[in-house]
Amino acid sequence: MTQSSLADRWQAAAPYLLSVLRILAAFVYIEYGTTKLFKYPFTVIHFTPGILTTIAGPLETIGGALLLVGLFSRPVAFILAGEMAVAYFHVHAPRAFWPISNSGQSAVLFCFIWLYISAAGPGRWSLDWLWRRRRPAPSPAQHKAFAG
Numbered sequence: 001m002t003q004s005s006l007a008d009r010w011q012a013a014a015p016y017l018l019s020v021l022r023i024l025a026a027f028v029y030i031e032y033g034t035t036k037l038f039k040y041p042f043t044v045i046h047f048t049p050g051i052l053t054t055i056a057g058p059l060e061t062i063g064g065a066l067l068l069v070g071l072f073s074r075p076v077a078f079i080l081a082g083e084m085a086v087a088y089f090h091v092h093a094p095r096a097f098w099p100i101s102n103s104g105q106s107a108v109l110f111c112f113i114w115l116y117i118s119a120a121g122p123g124r125w126s127l128d129w130l131w132r133r134r135r136p137a138p139s140p141a142q143h144k145a146f147a148g
Helices: 003-012 014-038 051-069 073-092 105-121 127-134 139-145
Strands: none
Touching: 003 014, 014 105, 051 073, 073 105, 127 139
16 A cells, blocks of 8 residues: 555545544543533533533533534534533633643643634534535536625
């Protein structure tokens, strides 16, 4: 096997690996929401009732579920990236500067994973991709109308 064919095969796997990243990150993300809402799975970290349970919990649970199946992925991922940025600067950053020192690693990583998915899309294994594939392609006249 030549290097170029191996590189081509690896590059062809990108849309599928993007889906794997989205699915695994969403699965872990849902746990943060269900812990805040239902105290499941159990954790030694105690979330105080308030904004965490009323806003963050539902966003993480419902948004994570939508990202898990790849539905409305771009807008949902953008909203969740914003939520994670707010979480980092509101909860973690006041404790210390570095994420390792303020326990903000997951907030930073989720923020940039969701930001990337909002730009790159959900990958091939998603309901968004299936839905987009089934819609008819726009005609050249429609392209001109939108081009201005």
